[in-house]
Structures are given as structure tokens and as C-alpha cells.
Amino acid sequence: MKAFQVKAPHDYQVVDIDTPTANAGEVLVRVAFAGICGSDMHIIHGDNAFVRFPRITGHEFAGVVESLGDNVEGVAIGDRVCVDPVISCGECYPCRIGRPNVCSSLEVIGVHRDGGFEELVAVPAANVHRLPDHIGLDAAALVEPYTIAANVLDRMQPHPGDCLMILGAGVIGMTILQMALAKGIKDVIVTDVINERLAAAKELGATHVFNSREHDVEQEVLALTQGEGVPLIADAACVPALLPQMLRLASAAGRIGLLGFSVQPSDLVQLEVIKKELTLVGSRLNNRKFPEVLGLMASGQLDPLALVSHRLPLSDMPSAIDMLDHRPEEARKVLIQIST
Structure with a gap:
């Protein structure tokens, strides 16, 4: 069968591999759609x-x-499913306190073990979620990015009436925007450096958008908030150099949600954190957010297909990667169709 395999950094291709089998406690899923993520x-x-x-x-x-x-119980052959990639041990300290997404023995499907860019994939039965009848398999492939959004918003603990600022209008920024609106956050500011992405954010419900290359974002945001700053800031740009600006733009008692995995250091002015009593939280993967996202998707409060710019066959993975590398302004979410 066909699969997209990364053999080493910058060494990847669509290859023929042996068909996997489901071990005890696992199910074998014939993959219909898979999304390319950052x-x-x-x-x-x-x-x-x-x-x-x-x-x-x-x-x-x-x-x-x-x-x-x-x-295996609770799952049947023929069930339409999406898959939570988070596999945890259930015994370590994070698992014991209800945060299995940062399990000490964490495994992530597609990172620590083989993932969805193959025709058939074996996954733990506990990680599959059956789909409501009216959610298509293409939309269901995008449940996981929305769980990232649900997780970071949960970590920031919004209060009624809070304004949210999202740095970065890529796919994760747009899932945070849609999730915030679904959760009742009415005032959302989005920044980016690509005008096409900001136009898409406006279409999806952002109240204010700013190109940070064309506007003084600090001046604009402080004017919008009457100098108070923003209670919630989600860093979907994942640029370490932006942390000082986030600290300045956060309101007193504000919460900043960080999502990036960069190893580059960030400048942190302790005075900004202490004088405002800011909370900086990391957010990794999702903490059992699939049922919540599926419910919001089923009720029509999330529109995953609005994020999709391209649908390509598995054989076109190399060209999709080239586009995302060299022409990112052309793409939002790229979906790979693996089976029909």
C-alpha cells in the first residue's frame, strides 16, 4: 500500500509499504482524508x-x-471515525491530575509512531471517535486542529466580555478564531503579515484585523482598548521575538497562551509580568477535546471546510510541501485525499 514517509530531514517520498494489522486493543482505519499541519x-x-x-x-x-x-469494544467495522493522536500512559503525574496531553511517556500518532498519510493505519481503539452522520470525512479530518484551539482557550480561562487577540492568521489562528466565537467571545483582534489571511479572518468573524507590517499594532490595539490592553492573547504566530510585545499589550491580569515549539530564547521583562500579574500558559496538543469539537461541528458552530484551500491526492504530497514551503500565501489548509 501507499504511504508518505519522511526518512530523514528533507528526505521524503511516497513509498510502498506493508499493510499494517491491528494488534489487541487497536483498530485498523482506512484513511479517507488527512490534513497537512505545520x-x-x-x-x-x-x-x-x-x-x-x-x-x-x-x-x-x-x-x-x-x-x-x-x-476491542464500542467500535465496529464500517464506523466513520476521526482519531485523537494523543496516546498517554494513564499513570504518571500529568495523567493522574487530568492532563494526559503532557504525559511523561507521551506518544503522538504521526510523530512517535506512524500516522495518517497512509492508506491504512493501526491506532488504539480508545483514540477513535465516531462521527455524527452529517459530518463528512473531509471535515472530520480537521477536528484535531480545532482541539488545539479549544485547548489553548481552556488554558487561558476566558471570562465573560473578554477581548481576544490572535497573533497569526494561519490555520491554527483561524481555528482559535472560530472556536472563540463559538464559545461566546465576541471581540477578536487578529494580526498577520499576509493581507489575504487577514481578509479570511475578517470573513470568519474577526472584529478587527491588522497587518503588523503596515500598522503600529501596539498603538492600534491600545487605542481600541482605551489603553487597557487585551485580557487574552493567543500566540498562533509562534515567533519568540513577539513575546515582549505580547507582554506590553496584555491587560493587567491578562493571560497569554503560547503554542510554539521554537528553541530560540524569548526576552521576558519580569517587571511587565509582575506589575500586571500576568499568566503565561503553554498549550500542547489537546486534553480530551474531541467530543467538544465534534459537538460544536455537528451544531454548525464551526466551519472547518472554510479553511480548506486545496484537496490533493497522496501522490501530490511532494508538490503540496513545495507550495507550503515556497508559496504559503497560496494555501490555507491542504487536505490530502487518500481513499474514497
């Missing part, structure tokens, strides 16, 4: 410290259950 690009570039090579990437995917391993 994390996949980091693996390809050798910028992901967690990956083990060679690796079949892909942690955003949905498909149909093909077969069951032993001791």
Missing part, C-alpha cells in the same frame, strides 16, 4: 525534537474502520 512541516525540516525517523507523518485524519484487533 507540525508535519517541522518534521520534514528536521525541526521537531520529538520525532523518530523514518516516520509516516500525519496526525489530522479521518476514515472508516476496516478491522478490529482483539479485545
